[in-house]
Amino acid sequence: MGSPAKVREVLAERRQAGLDFGAAWPAALEALEPAERTEWLETLEDTRAAWRAAFRGEPATRAQWALHAVGEDPEREVATGLPDAWERCCLLCSGLIPAQRDRRALYCSHRCQRQAHRGGRLAA
Numbered sequence: 001m002g003s004p005a006k007v008r009e010v011l012a013e014r015r016q017a018g019l020d021f022g023a024a025w026p027a028a029l030e031a032l033e034p035a036e037r038t039e040w041l042e043t044l045e046d047t048r049a050a051w052r053a054a055f056r057g058e059p060a061t062r063a064q065w066a067l068h069a070v071g072e073d074p075e076r077e078v079a080t081g082l083p084d085a086w087e088r089c090c091l092l093c094s095g096l097i098p099a100q101r102d103r104r105a106l107y108c109s110h111r112c113q114r115q116a117h118r119g120g121r122l123a124a
């Protein structure tokens with residue numbers, strides 16, 4: 001079982017046991033092997049809000065859908081017709097970030113990235 005799947009399972013167990021997310025989350029992280037925890041901790045903490053929403057049964061967002069896809073099968077292609085899990089918006093111009101850009105990219109282009117780092121705004 002992959003680490004995200006294990007976290008999901010522990011969270012589900014704790015939820016059934018009546019724990020709230022604040023108590024269930026550390027338990028879920030503890031359930032991972034030390035090496036797994038090291039590998040996954042940053043990703044899991046980064047996506048904590050999505051886990052919490054799922055724990056509380058809130059409607060799935062794209063982020064959660066993405067996480068689900070990664071947890072199930074990282075190699076899986078997003079099927080046509082489904083929302084693109086990796087669809088992201090540029091922090092500067094709110095344009096779509098092209099899929100081929102690095103998955104950690106915050107801007108749609110080098111131009112926006114440079115603008116942002118200068119503290120400037122896009123010229124009209």
Ligand SMILES: [Zn+2]
Nearest residue numbers: 090093108112
């Ligand atoms: Zn942009």
